[in-house]
Amino acid sequence: GESVGLHLPTLSVQEGDNSIINCAYSNSASDYFIWYKQESGKGPQFIIDIRSNMDKRQGQRVTVLLNKTVKHLSLQIAATQPGDSAVYFCAEARLIGNQFYFGTGTSLTVIP
């Protein structure tokens, strides 16, 4: 089956710095990728998505980069804030199949 994984299980950054969270995926047929944020005791919360026909997409303080050549996805958070502390998951999907596969998660801790 599909395999989605994260390079770093934990990441600590100083408040105000930029954060980069990485993710590798293995299924070249995946055409849709999503980043989710999960705070303790809550369900995943959609942050940003990107389709396979794009290599970059920007949101508010967040940017997702997709490198299909090496099957790599990253989430950049600008000016990280304490409220950004959470576990971040990437997920891959094939839109036609309507099935989503999550990575193992990276725990981001923002140091005030």
Add this chain to the structure above:
Amino acid sequence: EPEVTQTPSHQVTQMGQEVILRCVPISNHLYFYWYRQILGQKVEFLVSFYNNEISEKSEIFDDQFSVERPDGSNFTLKIRSTKLEDSAMYFCASLFEASGNNEQFFGPGTRLTVL
């Protein structure tokens, strides 16, 4: 703001018992999902549901699992005979349209504890 709700927040059951986890998706959404998350592990896809039928399911979703949308409002996950390893957080999610806006909205989860 519309949100996905789930009940109960915590379900404790004896091994071998049947449980039903309930979800109320956002009202105009068309696609519905169940996921589980074992403590400390990643979120795992179980099943997707569209147009009153299962559209995709994972290998986890065996014959012990079933889903239903009985009344156009609730979306339920039934586990017929629970096992210890079914203990996990179960998240429901809904999505308006898979080809356009693909943002899934997740509920707060039901913690299932099988003793």
